[in-house]
Amino acid sequence: MGQIAENLEIIHAQIAKAAHDAGRDPYDVQLVAVSKVQPEARIEEALAAGQRCYGENRVQEAQGRWAERRAGCPELKLHLIGPLQTNKVKDAVALFDVIETVDREKLASALAKEMAKQGRVLPCFIQVNTGEEDQKAGIAPADLEDFYRFCVEACGLNVVGLMCIPPVDEPAALHFALLKKHADALGLSQLSMGMSADFETAIALGATLVRVGTGVFGARVAAPH
Numbered sequence: 001m002g003q004i005a006e007n008l009e010i011i012h013a014q015i016a017k018a019a020h021d022a023g024r025d026p027y028d029v030q031l032v033a034v035s036k037v038q039p040e041a042r043i044e045e046a047l048a049a050g051q052r053c054y055g056e057n058r059v060q061e062a063q064g065r066w067a068e069r070r071a072g073c074p075e076l077k078l079h080l081i082g083p084l085q086t087n088k089v090k091d092a093v094a095l096f097d098v099i100e101t102v103d104r105e106k107l108a109s110a111l112a113k114e115m116a117k118q119g120r121v122l123p124c125f126i127q128v129n130t131g132e133e134d135q136k137a138g139i140a141p142a143d144l145e146d147f148y149r150f151c152v153e154a155c156g157l158n159v160v161g162l163m164c165i166p167p168v169d170e171p172a173a174l175h176f177a178l179l180k181k182h183a184d185a186l187g188l189s190q191l192s193m194g195m196s197a198d199f200e201t202a203i204a205l206g207a208t209l210v211r212v213g214t215g216v217f218g219a220r221v222a223a224p225h
């Protein structure tokens with residue numbers, strides 16, 4: 001077995017165990033393999049191993065990697081997990097299946113308009129800046145409820161859950177628990193939280209999507225441009 005296939009098997013086993021330990025059904029936790037910046041050979045190996053759900057944080061990079069592969073792989077699911085500029089909304093709606101990073105009104109409106117135009121109703125997550133970090137994307141927790149209403153009522157977006165990236169220097173569990181609390185308050189069932197270092201903690205606290213990059217593919221190496 002190749003290294004990536006082996007990594008995937010290990011991660012899936014860890015996901016299953018974390019779910020069992022939390023009294024949850026492992027099928028309620030989905031693995032988003034974060035393929036950003038990874039070499040093509042590793043992507044091919046993951047595809048050959050049956051992995052169908054991938055996360056990318058840049059629209060252009062994702063287009064280069066996935067636009068052609070899509071045609072030959074109808075079950076592929078691509079998640080946008082990075083900040084989205086409004087001038088990239090058209091390309092993002094055309095390429096991705098899930099937008100995890102809705103975080104401001106201008107973007108929500110632009111996404112809704114573009115989805116209507118393209119006839120694609122994509123599930124969306126609202127990204128919450130749970131650590132209230134200046135440099136980080138995401139809506140502030142205090143503004144979340146109003147923003148959620150705006151997305152759903154004014155824009156008609158299909159908001160299915162919340163997503164967060166905790167600060168690197170704080171226990172992630174506090175942020176996962178906070179995100180879960182907000183999701184419950186809004187009646188949202190999906191939570192995208194947890195990366196290679198902390199996805200098991202995230203599952204214990206209710207994650208339904210975990211975004212794992214290096215744990216699946218190994219360390220990211222710069223793409224040879």
Ligand SMILES: *Cc1c(COP(=O)(O)O)cnc(C)c1O
Nearest residue numbers: 034057081195196211212213214
């Ligand atoms: C890169 C990235 C990940 C994956 O991080 P790893 O530590 O490699 O698992 C998860 N989520 C987001 C938003 C990312 O940008």
